[in-house]
Amino acid sequence: xxxxxxxxxxxxxxxxxxxxxxxxxxxxxxxxxxxxxxxxxxxxxxxxxxxxxxxxxxxxxxxxxxxxxxxxxxxxxxxx
Numbered sequence: 001x002x003x004x005x006x007x008x009x010x011x012x013x014x015x016x017x018x019x020x021x022x023x024x025x026x027x028x029x030x031x032x033x034x035x036x037x038x039x040x041x042x043x044x045x046x047x048x049x050x051x052x053x054x055x056x057x058x059x060x061x062x063x064x065x066x067x068x069x070x071x072x073x074x075x076x077x078x079x080x
Contacts, residue, residue: 030065051074055067
């Protein structure tokens, strides 16, 4: 299929007028979520919480994660 240049120009104008997406509503992977919380997780670890403790707290608040998964995601977040 081919497109005319006037169609492309009209689309460009429409795309330029689209509002920004609210980044707070953007969905992220579990890995990205842990990366976003890494400094808080690290702080809790320094205060004596285990990964299992933190995972239990997160799960109780609607963020389903096992202790081993949290540990793995956390370690990967520190590498990148």
